[in-house]
Amino acid sequence: MPYLKDDRVNALLPAVQKLPKVSSAWEEFAKVWARCGLPHQALSLALIGPVFIAGPPEPLLDTASRIRAQDPNLFQLVFAGEVGLELESFESQASAEERLAALRKSEIDEEGGIIFKAGAPVAERLKLKYLEKEDFLGFLTDATKEPEKAEISEAQELQAISQAALERLEELTPLAPEIAKVKAEYEAQGSSEPSIAYGRPSQALQEVAQLFPHLVTLGGCVPPA
Structure with missing residues (x-):
């Protein structure tokens, strides 16, 4: 399953944010996020991540x-x-x-x-x-097969981006209190460099590492010997 190019996602995100379902989910996310004391997050590619779209498989070779x-x-x-x-x-x-x-x-x-x-x-x-x-x-x-060519309409692109945005917002909104708690714990350390977290991270810690990399990064299962 191929994914949309970043510049295409960025170009269509303003239109996606105006869609009723996405707009409603975004408003709820922003409200909960602010109530938890978390900084504003724009509806961006950095927030929703890669957007996959139905289509022919990616070629195995360049x-x-x-x-x-x-x-x-x-x-x-x-x-x-x-x-x-x-x-x-x-x-x-x-x-x-x-x-x-x-x-x-x-x-x-x-x-x-x-x-x-x-x-x-x-x-x-x-x-x-x-x-x-x-x-x-x-x-x-x-x-060695020649790649399949498929025409993807803008409507299909909008649908794929809106689905990715909805899934991401529905994932982050209920997790906001735990994200705020973990973020506050690392902020309290007062370090000028990001901490390195080892072991199996919680979902909240994964999100903090992704959204606030100046506070913490994930270092893998075990510290280096």
Whole structure:
């Protein structure tokens, strides 16, 4: 599912804020936010976050990489990366095999890959836990497809932005008292630098870190050794 470009969201937000449902939710949010002593927040991209819209999937590769992956004269290595399958193109089989030999087990407990030329496998080194060999060819096929083109109307864009805004406002409004409490705790520390919070953060702490990064940032599960 693709997401709208930031400049497009910013351009349409004034119109979105005038929509009855969004306007009502915004007024309630602003009222509760002010009652909790929290500073004014504009209805902005920074507040609502990325806006996704129904449409064709994003291409797996950028244009230059896809063109190389489509070249029948190059060797395509599909391998298990840190978070999923990845693809790299090579001028020679030797260089592809050198890269294949250097692969180590990924974070998803898969290791190795398959080298293809013109869609046919020519070499492989695999230690798989969940993936199947067919997944590698499937990834190559999907990665080399030309991206689907879809016309997205302004009405669809407005609907997607308004839905994202409503969901965000409905999430933040009841959380305002807890956000104010956490914010006050970090303000009371009087530090000139943001604190670093480790461990599993509460939802309120996550919001404070996002909205008031001068007070606190999230440092991950455990402090560095």
